[in-house]
Amino acid sequence: MKPVRDIGLLFNRHTLEMLRNPVWLFVGFSTPILYLALFTPLLKDLTSSPGFPKGSVLDIFLPGILALLAFASGSSMGFATIFELQKGVIERFRVTPASRFAILIGPILSGLSMMMVFDAVVVAVGYGFGFEVHWLGLLVLAVLLSLLATLFAAFSTAMALLTKDISSFAAVINGMNLPILLLAGVLLPISLGPLWMRVIAHFNPLYYLVQASRTLALGTFGGPAVWQAFAVLAPSCALVLFWATRVFRKAVA
Amino acid sequence: METIISTSELRKSFRSKRGPVEAVRGVSINVGKGEIFGFLGPNGAGKTTTLRMLTTLLPIDSGTAMVAGVNVAEHPKQVRTRIGYVSQLGGADDLATGRENLILQGRLYGTDLSSVRARAHMLMESLDLADFADRRVKTYSGGQRRRLDVALGIIHEPEVLFLDEPSTGLDPQSRANLWGHIRSLRARGTTVFITTHYLEEADALCDRLMIMDHGEIVIEGTPKELKRQVSGDSVTLSLHDENGASERAHSLLGAASYVREITSEGEHLHLYVEDGSAALPHLLRLLDTERIGLKSIRLSEPTLDDVFLRQTGRSLRESSGDGEGIAE
Numbered sequence: 001m002k003p004v005r006d007i008g009l010l011f012n013r014h015t016l017e018m019l020r021n022p023v024w025l026f027v028g029f030s031t032p033i034l035y036l037a038l039f040t041p042l043l044k045d046l047t048s049s050p051g052f053p054k055g056s057v058l059d060i061f062l063p064g065i066l067a068l069l070a071f072a073s074g075s076s077m078g079f080a081t082i083f084e085l086q087k088g089v090i091e092r093f094r095v096t097p098a099s100r101f102a103i104l105i106g107p108i109l110s111g112l113s114m115m116m117v118f119d120a121v122v123v124a125v126g127y128g129f130g131f132e133v134h135w136l137g138l139l140v141l142a143v144l145l146s147l148l149a150t151l152f153a154a155f156s157t158a159m160a161l162l163t164k165d166i167s168s169f170a171a172v173i174n175g176m177n178l179p180i181l182l183l184a185g186v187l188l189p190i191s192l193g194p195l196w197m198r199v200i201a202h203f204n205p206l207y208y209l210v211q212a213s214r215t216l217a218l219g220t221f222g223g224p225a226v227w228q229a230f231a232v233l234a235p236s237c238a239l240v241l242f243w244a245t246r247v248f249r250k251a252v253a
Numbered sequence: 254m255e256t257i258i259s260t261s262e263l264r265k266s267f268r269s270k271r272g273p274v275e276a277v278r279g280v281s282i283n284v285g286k287g288e289i290f291g292f293l294g295p296n297g298a299g300k301t302t303t304l305r306m307l308t309t310l311l312p313i314d315s316g317t318a319m320v321a322g323v324n325v326a327e328h329p330k331q332v333r334t335r336i337g338y339v340s341q342l343g344g345a346d347d348l349a350t351g352r353e354n355l356i357l358q359g360r361l362y363g364t365d366l367s368s369v370r371a372r373a374h375m376l377m378e379s380l381d382l383a384d385f386a387d388r389r390v391k392t393y394s395g396g397q398r399r400r401l402d403v404a405l406g407i408i409h410e411p412e413v414l415f416l417d418e419p420s421t422g423l424d425p426q427s428r429a430n431l432w433g434h435i436r437s438l439r440a441r442g443t444t445v446f447i448t449t450h451y452l453e454e455a456d457a458l459c460d461r462l463m464i465m466d467h468g469e470i471v472i473e474g475t476p477k478e479l480k481r482q483v484s485g486d487s488v489t490l491s492l493h494d495e496n497g498a499s500e501r502a503h504s505l506l507g508a509a510s511y512v513r514e515i516t517s518e519g520e521h522l523h524l525y526v527e528d529g530s531a532a533l534p535h536l537l538r539l540l541d542t543e544r545i546g547l548k549s550i551r552l553s554e555p556t557l558d559d560v561f562l563r564q565t566g567r568s569l570r571e572s573s574g575d576g577e578g579i580a581e
Contacts, residue, residue, distance in 0.1 A: 002363060009360050013346070020348040020389075088342025092405065095308055095338040096361040097330050250312065 003099040010093070010106025011113075018114060028114065031072075032122045035065045039187070040129070058131040063141065063213035064186045066119050070145040071180070071206050073115045074152030075173055077108065078160030082169055085160065100248040105241070108153040112146050119145065134219025140226070141216040147233040148209045151240050158244035184210050208232045254285035257413055257444050258307065262316035265302050276302040278468040279316070284446060284461075286412075289439050291459030292448040293557065295569055299468040300448040301341070301417055307446070308338045308415050321412045334362065337406035337414045341421060343398060344405070347391040351382055351401050354390060355408055362409035369408070376404040380434055396427030403434065407443065414438060416447045420454055432458050452557045452569060464561055471564040476557060483555035483563055485513055486529030488536065490522040493546035502545050506536065516566060520548075523562060525555075 018024055040057055084090050093103050119142070127133055156173060163169040183190065183197065184206035190198055201207040212229035215221070265277040277299040284290040292300045305311040307318055309329035318325040321335040345354045352373055359369035377386045380400040385393060393401065399419065406414050416435070420428040435445055435458060449455055455462050456476045464471045464479075472479060492498045499517055506524060507515045511532045514525040526532040529552045540547060561569040 006361060009357060013349070013357055016353075017346060017348050086342070087347075088340045088344030089346065090344075091310060091338075091340045091342070092344035092358070093361065094310055095333060095336075096358070097333040097363065098361045 003102050006098040006102035007106045007109065010098070010102055011110045014107040014110035015113070018110070028118060029121065032065060032069055032118050033125060035068065036062070036122060036125055036129075039065075058126050058129060059217060060214060062122065062126045062131050063217040064210060065122055066141065066145055067148070067184070067206065067210045067213050068181075068186050069115060069118060069122070070149040070209070071152055071184075071186075073111055073118075074149040075156045075177060077111055077153035078156035078158075078169055078173065079166075080107070081157045081160035082164070082166050085164060090161075094248070101241075101245045104154065104157060104244055104248050108150055108157070111153060112149055115145070115149055116142065132219075134217065137216035137219040137221070140221070141213055144209055144212055144216075144229050144233060147230075147237045148205060151205060151233065151237040154237075154240045154244040158240075158247040161247050180204055180206050183207060186210055205233055205236055254288075256283050257286040257322075258282065258284035258290075258318075258320050258446065260303075260307070260316060260318040263303065263306060263313060263318055264315045265299075265306060265311065266314060276468050277306070280465075280468075280470055281316075282463060282470070282473075284413075284444060286444055287439060287442055288460045289435065289445045289447065289458055291455045291462035292446070292465055293450065293452070293455040293459075293462050293561075293569075294448075294465035294471075295450055298465040300450075300465055302468075303465075304338075304415055304417055304446070304448055308336060309333055310338075334409070335412050337409065337411035339402045339406040339414070339416050339419065341418045343402040345390045345398065345401055348389060350387045350389055351377065351393070351404075352386045354401065355404055358405045359408040364409060372408060372410075373404075376408065379437075380404050381430075394427075395423055396430060399423060399427070399431060400434065403431070407438065411443070413444045413446060416445065418448055418450070420449070420451060428454070450569065452561075456557050462557075464557075464564065466561075466565050472560065479557060479560045480555045483525065483559045485525045485527045485555075486532075487553050487555050487559045488524040488526055488529060488532070489551040489553075490524070490536075490540075491548040491550075492520050492522065493548055494520045495546070498545045501543060502540060505539055505543055505545075509535065509539065511535070514563075516562065518562075518566075518568060521568075523559075523568070525559075 040061060081090070090103075094100075123131070123133065123138065159172055160169050163172060181187070183201045183204045185191070185201070186206070190201050190207065208225070208229040211225040215223050215225045259282065261281045263277055263280040264275070266273045266275045280299070280303055292303065294300050302311065306313045307320055307325060309325060309332050313326050320332050323331045323335065325332050345351075349357070355373035355376065356366070356369050359372060360366065364372070377383045380403065382397060382400055382404065385397060390398065390401065403416070403419070406416070419435070420431055423431065432454070435447070438445055447458065459476060461473070461475050462479070463473045490502070492502055499520060499522060502522055503515060503517050506512055506522070511526050511528070512524050513527065516523045533552060558569050561567070
């Protein structure tokens, strides 16, 4: 199948580009470690305060870090796209008969695989500090993390094609980041907030991921959080992918 | 001659802050198979926009375009398999080697790995890239990079190769070298469609060319035909512009019997005279008696710039610097 092969080719290309960029590799590996090292001590005393879910610091916070990484790796995808636009790489691919979907998804899948490596590092380090590993829960969580990262990566890539220059793109992405992060309960539980905040949070895909991640990290599947996350993330991911492929097809003046 | 590219009334406009901008306004062209066909014009003339429509990168507003026997708007995918395109930016991956770039590109056209390897090897030999084939592209010089871009454009042996401003930023030697490679493409039967704002490039390289300005085709023909339209020799004077020197010179010289045409552009006066060497002493004497100071004087056979100047009232050399750049 030609599209599958195209995806494979563009996956490999993107992976090689990342592995050959030492700065990117260094930042990629050090960021999750920094999150763990800098946030965990801050949260130590918070967990006993009301509004916080029960559990050890890492059990609550580590799934949040994984969700945060998925969001960050997805939404920053467009920076590479802007760079590739300016270097003419995107044009070079668009003028070939390669499927537009492949041009979009190849790099996204490559980014996902790198994210999984970083996630594994976070879990391994967390395990060293007392995080309890529930394999099945983490496996399901990996699927949800991939869905969210793909959703934001496709959105970010399409936004890069539409805005075309780094400053407008950065403005859009940064403007989006803060509300999405605050309204997801990644760093602080949203249950601490007032009602209106909790209502708005329900329109935030990251919120569902964070909720589900806390349950899954504890190895439980029972609550509504998990199926709700799938119900929200799977269709919205498909929708954004469809839209982004269209943007690639029509693209850019 | 068999036609390989034909368009009729191609149009494209863009939205901008100051309202719609018509970048391409009714361009109709016919390019014969195996030609090197040039699009000459200043920055912002609509050359790149036209090229991007022909290469399926930009939707066509109205008009039709046939490339290699396929309607571009209806079957973009079929067009893509038959054409190669090298943008101004090139687009090779810096962190990959030349060979890796070529192999990926060939594979995206659906060619199997062993044929792509052989083809890449052959191209790197013929484009003098063999010595750097396994070096990362970021170590390439401007000329090497450009040749790799061309190789990327022809990895799948397209019928038509589109080159957008191929020699921008190259030193004269690399430019001449690139021209040699482009000519050898033609020798192998590839049609080459090239945009440029370099007069010398259009003149030296193209079998036929079109001059474009403000989204419209101004004139079309072989470089020789176009230059023949400008009769006589061309004289360009630069004046010390004091006391309305250029107006005085304009009316003074315009009245001289041997001056066929005169246009002024800032401090420059462009004249066409029947016989340059005979007219020059007269010109100088006239200016001297009127005490009009002269900075420089240039006598030349007509160039494509004179053709452009005659058609648009502006010099291409002057207007290339301050490109409007809306659609480019």
